[in-house]
Amino acid sequence: MQRLYFPLAILLLLLGFSCGTPKPATTGTEPAPPPPTQTAAPVANEDFRATAPEPGPAPEIQLGDFEEFELDNGLTVVLVENHKLPRVSYQLFVDVPPHLEGAYAGAQQLLGSMLRRATTDMTKEEIDEAVDFIGANLSTSGAGAYASTISKYKEEVIDLMSKVILNAEFPESEFAKVKEDARAALAQQVTSPDAIAGRVSQAITYGTNHPYGEQMTQETLDSIDLEVVKSVYDTYFVPNRSYLVMVGDLRPEEARRLATEHFSDWEERDVAVPEFPTPQRPDGVTVNFVSRPGSVQSNIIVSHPVELEPGTKASIRAGLVDQALGSGFNSRLLSNLREDKAYTYGAYSSISDDPRVGSFRAYASVRNEVTDSAVAEFLYELERLTDEPVDSAELAVAKARTMGSFGRALESPQRIASYALNTVHYDLDRDFYPEYLQVVQNSSLNDVAEVANDIVTAGNTNIIVVGDPSVADKLARFATSGTVNYYDVNGQPVDRTETAAPTDLTAEQVLNGYFDAIGGKEQALALENVSMMLEGSVQGQTLSQSMTTTSDGRMSSQTSMSGMVVADQRYAAGKAQVKQMGQAVELPEAAVQALAEQAVIFPEANYLENLSDVTLEGTEMVDGKQAVVLVVNGAGGPVREYYDAETMLKVQTIRSQGPQTLTQRYSDYQPVRGILFPHQMTLTGMAPFPIELSATSVEVNTELDPEIFTID
């Protein structure tokens, strides 16, 4: 079989239709002139500079209060007044109890996207226009809605918000779009190393049989239909489990009126709250790897579940542990992994409280070479927290940072509102936040060590790494089991044998299988020459190519656009020639080599003769079918050939040409004199769009005009 090869010349040409190829940038920066020598002017009164100034008396941090009331239907309303700026925000938090979505994982999220897309009397277009026209903001999620506006539109905006929640409509046409968007967003997520690490660490920390560990996948997304989404809405969107948080330029009586007018009609309903076994830490240390070939960094997360109730002293002290371990610039993780070792731009920890189950995490992105060293430092720091507990200097900084962060929060009504919501939602003591800083202040070294020992367990944790597969093996030593577990981007275990090279096949067998599939090696190699005519369309113009190859190592190819020959390439007797628009192009040695590799009818014949250059790499899916992959290390660089695992016909070739990766797909095999040739080809990576070519004729053993091989 014949490989079609569009040399670089064509590539440049195709791109050249619409643009000048950008020239390499030249440096034109005016170098800054060296500054005149600056005499170190004597600075008077130096003494005061030598030491830090004394602070004034500490300001009092006074947390603002909030109003709380309940509507008859059970909706809890919270008001945080702040009249500094003429603006208002509304958050509707629907406390959907965590539940397993199973085959429909992601349904609640899709509901969130559907909510803003129609009401009984408005289309999405009308909602968008109404919101944008007044410069407001209205977004919805699987847990409610958020809206903000300047004060003068506060009525309009709460009205819109209540309508999208209470009068929601679910048109099929919008659902199709929502699903399409979700599909794109998910595809996007599973290429982002941060997002992959987040998904997989949740799945491993909580388990995929816990609501916190469940992940939406392309499969679950496919199975969600509109009825599923509607039932999430009907089951869980009820006022008696919801909170309306109003913040900003509003008076209590006004807030009460707005809430009552717009949310009283919402009907109360009981919601079942499922229970789940609490996820546990692993017995030892597990090492879990997600392969992302080509990554230049490894995303490391060390994570395990913790039992930490919100609103407790333990949760406040856990915050202090987190500060000392991995929050500030001089916290232990940052000092070690960034300021001392320079493995990373940043290494942090986080501890989250939650009435069901919380989590401990420590994480960083590090360059590939130091992945195992960085994991070792993480484990070292987690262990050290027990061996060398947070000391008094560290604790003082942790306390100061916590108090400082509280002080800065006063400026943000949204932060105050989140404290208020936590207070009512978790049913905390009304004084919990006002007295928070006292608990911080009174926490002793012992208190903090106790919480640290409980939460940070270096011997019982999960290490999750997303990165290039080459870094995985070195991580096995951290695992109690001595082995690395592999996962896919959805947190599902991957059986590595599936992608490993099939043990019962050799490269030679694959190549012979291929010849058998196209009609027999002997018959194929008996062909003296093959001439193909191909046709396709590029930017509205007809592209045609004639391509002739011979069994004695010659080739000739002419490419025409709309009848004009734009490229002519030949190889014969060790010489190569390429002309573009009639002009000869100077060829680097690599290009000559590449052309020589094309001057053959079936490259597989050469592969069989040089089996030491051919490796069977494994299997991979091509167009939904399993294909066996051979890597051929030729003079023109590595080429990957893909053969259908069942039929053994060649389905794809991938080769690199400079910075470009060119992919050729073959299909529509039809016999010509008993040998199968592909009659349909798709080339990607050559132009900004795929080029589809169909064979209009394939002829073998014809009388060739010797002129077509003439080299000037």
Add this chain to the structure above:
Amino acid sequence: MHALNRWLLLLCFLVGLSVVAVAQSTTIDFVEYELDNGLKVILHQDNTTPIVAVSIMYEVGGKDSFEDRTGFAHFFEHLLFEGSENLERGAIDDYVEGAGGALNANTSLDRTYYYEILPSNQLALGLWIESERLLHAKVQNVGVETQRDVVKEERRQRYDNQPYGTLTMELYKRAFKEHPYKDPNIGYMEDLTSAEEADFKRFYETYYVPNNAILSIAGDINVEETKELVAKYFADIPRGPEPPRVDVVEPPLGGEIRDTVYDQVPLPALVMGYRTVARSNPDYYAISMLNQVLSQGQSSRLNKALVDEKELAVQVGSFPSSSQDPGLAIAYALTPPGTEDLRPVEEAFQAEIERLQNDLITDREFQKLRNQIEVSAISGYGSVAGIAESLANNEMFLGDANLINTETDRYLAVTKEDIRRVAREYYTDDNRVLLYWLPQPSSR
């Protein structure tokens, strides 16, 4: 140059006052003065919350790097956390965090910005640290070597290992051939590797002088006391020579540049950069509003046409350039997975541009823009740190800190005809770089 700025400043103050008198939105009061050594000082008092933002902005950024030292300004920003004559390595973080403060810095192509947000009783601490940084910062070799690797990791984490992470780099390196905007703000890896100690000394002495900086303080302060503290810590720092400025004027693009970029991304994208104007150019306002018409909110034209109606894209965005020298206004469209042909989305985008060039926007759209501008003016007053930065930015790049109060009027002066005019003038094919951003064909 300085004299001219000052004169403009006065004029704007007068204009500003008259407008503020009729506008009902909140006004940010501030005092502004200059020390003898050229340091500009801006103070805004707001005693609502017991915190203070102390910030200093230097007029040096990515574009001011020396030859073969791209990314130097940002690298240098990292080094200026290392310490000074009186601050040991790591002490800056210790002092600020130990006082319950937050601190950080960032570097754009045009300026470098350092700040501390402190409990208001620690104002002097912020001033002390910033004066140390300006007067006699100390960079040791261990710091250089550490930060060199840290910055390289920053580059990998934020650009190289992120889908679409190199988008602006790929646009700017094609759109500029002379002006240093052609180089990435974070720097090329090889330049980060070769930066040496002499470079740092030269850079510090050239740009870290009081006459190249604005000290902007906002929050729970007393103006008179603060003036005294500022004088104590900064007045005797010697003025430096005037720093050199980039005066390269990039010639017109001279024809569309089209190219393809392959990346580890699932969604093919259409990415465009139009060469536009400097932030201080009066056309900035019309271009900014044109971008609002295109992509602000779900009812905007690109969202409506490309995402909702034609379903050619799943996400669109556009924004003006706001750099000191003329930069690129960027627009992009991410297409659904599996999209093989980007031409339809390009045509649909082009149709929206042509509509802006041929017809005036509607009265309702125009009113919508003006309503949105009113809202964004108010939301800019949310935090003292944000206010300190806005004041410094306005002073440094527009020569008028008071634009925090008055710039809205410049937007409101833009007409529908202005928007059509800038669409015609800047959004032409000849003036753009257009990239097809494609998924790297899987090669294992």
